[in-house]
Amino acid sequence: MKNLTITASPTPAGPALVVAGDLDHTNARQLRRAGRGAAPSAGQVLTVDLGNVGFRDSSGLTALIALHNDALAAGADMALVAVSASVRRLLRLTGLDQVFDLRDRA
Amino acid sequence: MSPAAGGCEEPGTGVPGTRAKFSALLEDSAEDLYESAPCGYLSTMMDGTIAKINATLLGWLGLSRNEVVGRMRFTDLLTVGGKLYHETHFAPLLRMQGHLGGIALEMRTASGSRLPVLVTSTVKKSDDGEPLLIRTTVFDATDRRAYESELLRARRTADEARRQAEADRERLREALAVLQQSLLPAALPDIPGVETACHYHTASAMQLGGDFYDLFALDDNRSAFFLGDVCGKGPQAAAVTSLTRYTLRAAALHEPDPVANLRVLNTVLLDRYTGDDPRYCTAVVGVLERVGETVEVRMAAGGHPPPLVLRADGRAEHLPTPGGMLVGALPAARFVPVRTTLRPGDTLLLYTDGLTEARTGPQRELYGDEALKSFAEALAPAGPGRVIDALTDLLRSFGDGLNDDTALLAIGVPARTDPGRRTSA
Numbered sequence: 001m002k003n004l005t006i007t008a009s010p011t012p013a014g015p016a017l018v019v020a021g022d023l024d025h026t027n028a029r030q031l032r033r034a035g036r037g038a039a040p041s042a043g044q045v046l047t048v049d050l051g052n053v054g055f056r057d058s059s060g061l062t063a064l065i066a067l068h069n070d071a072l073a074a075g076a077d078m079a080l081v082a083v084s085a086s087v088r089r090l091l092r093l094t095g096l097d098q099v100f101d102l103r104d105r106a
Numbered sequence: 107m108s109p110a111a112g113g114c115e116e117p118g119t120g121v122p123g124t125r126a127k128f129s130a131l132l133e134d135s136a137e138d139l140y141e142s143a144p145c146g147y148l149s150t151m152m153d154g155t156i157a158k159i160n161a162t163l164l165g166w167l168g169l170s171r172n173e174v175v176g177r178m179r180f181t182d183l184l185t186v187g188g189k190l191y192h193e194t195h196f197a198p199l200l201r202m203q204g205h206l207g208g209i210a211l212e213m214r215t216a217s218g219s220r221l222p223v224l225v226t227s228t229v230k231k232s233d234d235g236e237p238l239l240i241r242t243t244v245f246d247a248t249d250r251r252a253y254e255s256e257l258l259r260a261r262r263t264a265d266e267a268r269r270q271a272e273a274d275r276e277r278l279r280e281a282l283a284v285l286q287q288s289l290l291p292a293a294l295p296d297i298p299g300v301e302t303a304c305h306y307h308t309a310s311a312m313q314l315g316g317d318f319y320d321l322f323a324l325d326d327n328r329s330a331f332f333l334g335d336v337c338g339k340g341p342q343a344a345a346v347t348s349l350t351r352y353t354l355r356a357a358a359l360h361e362p363d364p365v366a367n368l369r370v371l372n373t374v375l376l377d378r379y380t381g382d383d384p385r386y387c388t389a390v391v392g393v394l395e396r397v398g399e400t401v402e403v404r405m406a407a408g409g410h411p412p413p414l415v416l417r418a419d420g421r422a423e424h425l426p427t428p429g430g431m432l433v434g435a436l437p438a439a440r441f442v443p444v445r446t447t448l449r450p451g452d453t454l455l456l457y458t459d460g461l462t463e464a465r466t467g468p469q470r471e472l473y474g475d476e477a478l479k480s481f482a483e484a485l486a487p488a489g490p491g492r493v494i495d496a497l498t499d500l501l502r503s504f505g506d507g508l509n510d511d512t513a514l515l516a517i518g519v520p521a522r523t524d525p526g527r528r529t530s531a
Contacts, residue, residue: 061337065384069382093410095432
């Protein structure tokens with residue numbers, strides 16, 4: 001189990017989070033908090049880099065849904081960057097690949 | 107032994123005026139030190155007869171020198187238990203090693219009370235190695251014994267607390283098992299013309315799982331079923347499971363349209379669990395309708411692994427529902443319908459992802475959809491009872507690679523050669 005690290009930085013398009021490590025029910029709250037802290041404003045896009053993230057249970061998915069809900073409520077949008085094959089499979093199975101904006105690393 | 111009594115060094119040497127004071131303090135003779143030392147001394151012949159004993163020990167035992175010297179043996183000073191231990195352990199070891207230290211024994215005083223002591227003995231030998239006598243020091247261990255019994259008491263208290271905690275844990279386990287059962291049907295109902303079987307694997311006895319299934323009659327010809335998996339574990343997940351189960355039951359009775367049923371559940375979950383605490387599930391919902399000797403199945407799925415059909419001719423096929431979304435996560439969720447016909451000998455299998463997400467082999471790889479399909483193909487044709495038995499064995503074979511709850515529900519139409527109907531839970 002790899003420790004979770006989240007780094008936040010502002011970009012012209014909106015706040016960016018780079019997440020690394022394994023997400024599970026013990027640390028998913030960290031991602032929720034980081035998302036609330038990043039607080040994209042209307043018209044911005046919150047990007048979440050998942051290039052080095054493993055999902056250990058459903059709580060990572062729950063955190064992403066909460067971040068997405070928050071972003072939409074603020075009039076902003078959310079994009080997932082560098083999503084691994086295993087997370088993509090999970091997003092496809094749950095139909096979330098149609099909801100989340102999936103992008104390659106810029 | 108205290109430094110003053112030992113007299114190996116005189117503290118303050120070289121400081122004028124202090125030397126005289128220490129000399130005065132150290133005037134006690136070696137004889138006085140022997141007699142009134144803070145510990146007991148005794149010397150015995152090799153046969154145990156007491157040759158010499160100091161006043162301190164005589165005082166502790168309430169005996170006079172005349173009663174003891176030349177008349178009693180060391181073991182006569184011990185309690186029965188002490189005697190026994192001396193004979194079986196102490197004396198043989200001392201003979202062998204020539205020295206024995208810090209042995210706990212019990213002495214008996216003249217008044218009959220017990221005196222716990224720590225005994226150290228050394229065998230004095232002649233120049234040519236012949237043992238001459240045994241020198242023994244005796245320390246009063248009353249305080250130490252009190253400390254030890256305090257420790258024992260504390261340990262007993264801790265043991266008792268641990269037993270209580272284990273009993274509490276056991277009660278909690280029982281309560282959780284009862285709650286878990288309340289989230290599942292006690293037994294599947296008999297549905298005319300249909301065979302069913304199910305299995306629930308609980309990953310942890312201390313965690314309420316989030317998988318669920320149900321099957322119930324709608325009218326003479328139709329029944330409804332569902333199977334799903336709520337996100338998370340524990341009491342919160344169980345609350346969502348409960349809400350999900352009753353919502354789906356009510357929705358199916360009201361309108362036997364699987365896609366509409368999932369939309370109702372989506373609305374209910376979104377309404378109950380707001381943005382900050384999303385609670386969702388994956389589910390397959392379906393309606394069975396008997397048409398002659400076949401059964402028409404209309405299903406809808408949201409975010410759930412695809413149902414599998416084992417055909418009477420030995421094939422196995424997935425019934426994919428691509429694009430079906432999690433239920434309760436998004437207001438505009440889409441649910442995808444799929445239908446099939448079960449002919450005699452066909453069996454429909456619904457499962458949660460505990461099965462396909464199990465880890466197998468030394469590389470701990472995902473078991474996966476394709477392996478499950480191959481397993482089903484090898485099994486087909488098979489009725490629900492056989493399918494569930496085989497999958498239960500498969501789950502067991504995963505060992506600790508299976509770390510999630512797993513629900514299985516199989517629905518089949520009896521093969522023509524097997525007119526009997528069978529329901530197992």
